[in-house]
Each structure stands twice: as C-alpha cells, then as structure tokens.
Amino acid sequence: MADAFIYDAVRTPRGRGKSDGSLHDVQPVQLLTHVLRHLRDRNQLDTALVDDVIMGCVTPIGEQGGDIARTAALEAGYAETVAGVQLNRFCSSGLEAINMAGAYVMSGQVDAIVAGGVEAMSRVPMGADGGALFTNPEIVARHNIVPQGISADLIATKHGYSRNDVDSYAAESYRRAVEAQAADRFSRTLVPYRDDLGITLLDRDEGVRPGTTVESLSKLKPAFEAMGQMGLDALALLKYPDQSRINHVHHAGNSSQIVDGAAGVLIGSRAFGEKTGLKPRARIKAFAIVGSEPTIMLTGPVPATRKALKRAGMDVGDIDLFEVNEAFAAIPMVFMDELGVDHSLININGGSIALGHPLGATGAIISATLIDELERTDKQFGLSTLCIGGGMGIATIFERV
Numbered sequence: 491m492a493d494a495f496i497y498d499a500v501r502t503p504r505g506r507g508k509s510d511g512s513l514h515d516v517q518p519v520q521l522l523t524h525v526l527r528h529l530r531d532r533n534q535l536d537t538a539l540v541d542d543v544i545m546g547c548v549t550p551i552g553e554q555g556g557d558i559a560r561t562a563a564l565e566a567g568y569a570e571t572v573a574g575v576q577l578n579r580f581c582s583s584g585l586e587a588i589n590m591a592g593a594y595v596m597s598g599q600v601d602a603i604v605a606g607g608v609e610a611m612s613r614v615p616m617g618a619d620g621g622a623l624f625t626n627p628e629i630v631a632r633h634n635i636v637p638q639g640i641s642a643d644l645i646a647t648k649h650g651y652s653r654n655d656v657d658s659y660a661a662e663s664y665r666r667a668v669e670a671q672a673a674d675r676f677s678r679t680l681v682p683y684r685d686d687l688g689i690t691l692l693d694r695d696e697g698v699r700p701g702t703t704v705e706s707l708s709k710l711k712p713a714f715e716a717m718g719q720m721g722l723d724a725l726a727l728l729k730y731p732d733q734s735r736i737n738h739v740h741h742a743g744n745s746s747q748i749v750d751g752a753a754g755v756l757i758g759s760r761a762f763g764e765k766t767g768l769k770p771r772a773r774i775k776a777f778a779i780v781g782s783e784p785t786i787m788l789t790g791p792v793p794a795t796r797k798a799l800k801r802a803g804m805d806v807g808d809i810d811l812f813e814v815n816e817a818f819a820a821i822p823m824v825f826m827d828e829l830g831v832d833h834s835l836i837n838i839n840g841g842s843i844a845l846g847h848p849l850g851a852t853g854a855i856i857s858a859t860l861i862d863e864l865e866r867t868d869k870q871f872g873l874s875t876l877c878i879g880g881g882m883g884i885a886t887i888f889e890r891v
Contacts, residue, residue: 494595495763495770496888497756499606499679499858500529503692504846507611507748512692513683514750518547518554518610519562521683521752526566528681529604529754533768537568541600543754544591546583546607547576548849551619558608578850579779580879581817583607584753585853585886591757592774592886601765602758607850610750616849623880634729634785636722638879639714639745641787642818643738644726648786649824653739656819657707660744660843662833663816664702667840671698675839675866679753679858697747697846712738713745729785744819749846753854770891772861775871776802777886788821790883791875792828798873798885806831809887810869813856815876816841825875838863852876857886864890 502521505513513521522545530537545559560574579586584607591605622629629635636644646656670676671694682693715738718726723736756768763770778797782790791814799806806829814822814836822836839859842852853876860872875885 491596492598492759494592494757494774495760495891496772496774496861497758497763497768497770498529498533499753499755499861500525500681501679501753501855501858502683502751503680504695504697504749504751504848505692506696507750509612511612511750512696514612516683516691518608518613519558519565521610521750522558522562522608523565524683525606525752525754526562526568526604529756530566530568533756535766537572539762539766540568540572540602540604542603543572543574544587544603544605545576546578546587546850546853548578548580548583548609549614549616549619550576550578552614554608554610554614581815581847581849582853582876582878582884583850584855585857585874585876585884588755588757588854588857589777589886592777595757595759601762602756604754604756606752606754606854608752609848609850611748611848612750616748634725636726636785637714637717638787638817639740640718640722640726640736641785642740642820643714643736644730644786645788645824646739646820647733647737649820649827651739651820651823654704656739656744657704659819659823660707661702661704663837663840663843664699666838667698667844668700670839671695675862676859678862695845697749698844707743710741710743713741714738726785740818744843746817746842746847749848751846751848751851751855753851753858755854755858771865772888772890775887775889780883782881782883784881787879787881788817788877789824790877790881791821791825791885794883794885795829795873795875798887802887804887809871809873811838811860811863811872812836813860813872813874815847815852815856816843817847817877819843821877857888861888861890
C-alpha cells in the first residue's frame with residue numbers, strides 16, 4: 491500500500507456564526523474558493539496534477555448545496571480536469587474528507603487531492619436540512635434520539651462531572667486559545683480573509699474571549715434543561731434506567747461555538763511530491779470509523795481511537811499530541827479519563843469551545859493545527875478525533891515527516 495502525505499494546509503479564520511459576525515456577508519463558496527486559491531498559489535501548484543477536491547459540508551443545502559466542492563474548484567481557477575465532491579458525516583466531515591482522500595492515494599488510484607470542508611453557519615443554519623433521524627417521530631422514538639446537548643449532559647451525569655468540572659475544562663480551553671493566538675501559533679495555516687477590494691474582513695479566530703474564567707462561566711444558565719423537561723430527558727433515560735435524572739451542566743460557554751469557516755489540505759503520493767518539488771509535512775498512518783450507541787451519541791472518539799491505534803500497531807502512549815473536538819466539554823474529559831491521557835497533551839492551543847466548530851470544516855482544521863504543533867514542538871505522532879451525530883466516532887493518526 492502506498493503512503494499518503496500531507497503537503498500543506500490552509501484555513502480561513504473562524505468568524506462568529508451570527509449576522510454580526512465578520513464573515514457573515516461572505517458566501518460559503520467564497521470561503522472555500524479563498525482556501526483553494528491560497529493552497530494553489532503558495533505552493534505554485536499546477537492544479538492539473540490534482541485529481542479531485544473532496545469537501546465536507548454538514549448542511550449541504552441552499553448556498554452550500556449543489557456540490558460546493560466542484561463549484562469552488564471552478565471559481566478558484568483550478569484546471570477543468572479537477573473533479574469535486576461534497577460529503578456529510580456530520581461533525582466529522584472534514585476529517586472524513588481527509589481519510590477518503592488518503593485512501594484514494596494509498597490505493598494508488600490517484601496522485602493528489604485537496605480535502606477539507608466548509609460551513610457558513612451564520613448563513614445556512616445548523617439543522618436546516620432536516621433528516622429522518624431527527625424529524626421522523628417513529629424513528630426518534632424507536633432509537634431514543636435526543637438533541638446532542640442532552641446527550642452531552644447525560645455523559646456528564648454518567649461520569650459524575652459537575653458543573654464546576656465542565657466549566658473548569660472550558661475556562662482552560664479559552665486560556666490556551668488566548669495564549670496561542672497571542673503567540674501567533676495559527677499563522678502557518680490561517681490565511682486572513684480579504685474582500686475583492688483587498689480589505690481584511692477577518693485575520694484571526696473571532697470567538698476567542700480573553701478573561702473567561704470559571705466564575706464568569708458559572709453565571710450562564712444550562713442550555714438544555716428546559717428542553718429536557720419537555721420529555722426529552724425521559725426519552726433518553728429509557729435507554730439508561732440506571733440514571734435517576736440528567737444533571738444539566740452544559741451551556742453556551744462550555745459547548746462549541748457556532749462559527750463560519752473553511753479549510754483545505756493538500757494530500758498526495760510520494761511521486762506527486764517528487765514531481766512538484768513539494769516536501770511532505772506528515773503521513774497519514776492509520777484511520778478508523780465506528781458506530782456507537784445513538785442516544786448518548788457522543789462517546790465514539792474512544793472506540794475509534796482504540797481501533798485506529800490497533801490498526802497502526804500502536805498504544806495510546808505512543809501518541810505525542812491529541813486534538814479531540816470540543817463539541818461539549820464532557821467529550822474530551824471522557825476521552826482523557828477512559829484512555830488515561832494527560833490534559834497537557836490534548837488541544838494544547840484550545841479547542842472548539844474557545845475557537846469555534848464550523849461543522850464541515852472542523853476535522854480538517856484541527857488536523858492542520860495538530861500537524862503545525864507536531865512541527866513546532868518537534869514531536870512525531872498526533873491523533874485527531876471527533877464525536878459524530880447519530881452515534882459515531884472517527885480518529886486519524888498522523889506522523890510528522
């Protein structure tokens with residue numbers, strides 16, 4: 491099996507996902523076009539050598555529909571021979587795109603692919619595409635499907651995480667993000683977004699909030715308690731009768747931020763690098779996808795990580811750095827507890843709580859951040875993982891080269 495190498499990665503800043511966010515007036519195809527152009531230009535890339543563009547997008551309707559990957563490739567001025575496809579595996583879509591691209595290259599069927607994702611959450615609201623898993627009453631009842639926030643609170647309840655515990659985790663995510671931003675640690679991958687007049691709309695992740703503390707977070711009301719009282723707690727507890735109640739501890743300050751953003755990762759074979767003169771930065775060593783129990787929904791990163799490690803012939807102690815998507819504070823907390831990973835190795839520049847979670851792009855963004863950090867800290871192995879709606883998990887191991 492051939493190796494699949496990461497040659498470069500580019501992302502936009504993450505803009506606040508509201509009507510007053512700095513990227514709200516930018517269409518999602520423009521975000522993606524911006525990424526593709528910069529990936530081409532800074533690598534002096536002959537795009538005729540690229541076979542495909544694979545982009546994750548979790549709400550692929552309206553402005554984000556119609557195969558946005560192919561549209562963006564055309565808009566970016568890539569060769570007409572470059573194909574494009576969008577995919578949706580919920581929050582893991584950006585990492586799924588990388589894994590799919592890696593599999594194509596490993597199989598020897600293609601030489602180079604740009605993979606990543608996009609989500610303009612201020613323009614195309616999360617959940618706007620509906621879907622039977624969330625809207626069909628019979629399916630919801632049969633599988634005890636509840637909103638992810640209730641699932642996260644159920645996880646916290648089962649593991650005994652208090653409100654102070656999850657707020658403490660969130661406050662540390664903000665502290666790390668503030669420190670990383672001040673040290674300019676995202677500059678290798680982040681490319682400021684400028685409009686057609688050359689005016690900079692955003693040059694840094696917009697959601698980072700200095701001064702966020704456990705005390706300030708403690709003033710926020712639980713976001714999912716009222717929803718749970720409407721019968722959804724009872725629906726979840728039918729699957730978990732060992733729990734007498736759900737303790738609602740998650741809120742806007744310890745859950746991932748809604749943001750706009752896009753990312754692209756250039757993945758290719760060894761021959762592609764030799765032909766273009768590009769030096770690989772990392773190798774995709776192994777990846778895994780799993781299904782998990784759909785009511786609690788968000789526990790998939792642990793079994794996915796174990797599966798990827800087994801495929802790579804590695805132990806968790808062999809991994810130098812981890813990126814665990816902070817959909818909710820309880821998710822990385824469970825990951826650390828169940829796998830015995832120290833917090834100093836996880837999300838060392840903060841995570842989606844402080845920086846934002848542009849659904850379709852996040853998997854690519856955190857993987858790019860991981861590779862940047864492996865280089866900065868002179869480490870060798872990193873692992874990216876995300877929980878996924880509907881009860882799934884994904885994990886990918888990267889080796890710096």
